[in-house]
Amino acid sequence: MIRAIACPYFRRAFGWCVPIGGLGGLIGLGGGEFRLPVLMYGIGFDARSAVPLNLLISLVTLSFALAVRSGAVSLAAIVPYLPAMVGLLAGGMASAFIGVRLVNYLTDRRLVRLIAILLGALGLLLMTEAALPFGSSALLPSSPTVHLAAGTAIGIGVGLVSSVLGVAGGELLIPALVLIFGADIKTAGSASILISLGIVGIGLWRYWRADAIPMGRGAQRIATAMAAGSIIGAVLGGLAVAYAPVAFLKVLLGCVLLAAAAKTIMHRPGG
DSSP states (O other): OHHHHHHHHHHHHHHHHHHHHHHHHHHTOOOHHHHHHIIIIIIOOOHHHHHHHHHHHHHHHHHHHHHHHTTTSOGGGGGGGHHHHHHHHHHHHHHHHHHHHHHHHSOHHHHHHHHHHHHHHHHHHHHHHHHSOOOOOOOSOSOHHHHHHHHHHHHHHHHHHHHHHTOOOHHHHHHHHHHTTOOOHHHHHHHHHHHHHHHHHHHHHHHHHTTOSOOSHHHHHHHHHHHHHHHHHHHHHHHHTTTSOHHHHHHHHHHHHHHHHHHHHHOOTTO
16 A cells, blocks of 8 residues: 555655645744644544654654754753653653554554543644743743653653654644743754654654564655655754744644644544
């Protein structure tokens, strides 16, 4: 099936991911939450194949984003937040093991419904952020031990979402770093990419160990096309960020995710 759908959908995969990457670049996300519905409904992969492919594309996109971002934002700025980052990374990597195992154990119907719930929750989060833009304000005392513990607890939730959807988790990491740990938005973005690389990497490794990553030539071509489109779009989005109405885009994309969640929950595996 994968080989059969690869050639006709190669251009579609690239075409969809240019605007997805652009929108992700505009609002500081990797775009995996928007690629997943494309993989499932625009291309035709089942959920079990789409999730690890999405993780693979997320890893490539994150690596490129870090290389580009490091030239504009000094990584030295993240040093004060290292305890929180270590906790977020540790919790996220630990729960990624559980998330991959959960995906393997769930029936197709329950997996699709879980994906729908998470997509809907992320859509509501985007819309909330647009209505209530947040600023830097640490909610915790400046104690490395407290930051490590809080980061670990939050990272557990982020890792589960990442491994189940195949996303980077920036939509959860960035608000946590800003609201709870007091990072500015640019520093939070760089820290989020570094944390996400570890979480996505361990999730992808777990899927590989479980022999759950589609390895056919068709799947590889689709993943390459989507990664290329995401990278090009992210660069364009980054250049346009000063001119775009970001709050409006968050509302729009939140609605898109809610629509994707509705389509997903009505989907019948095998249908």
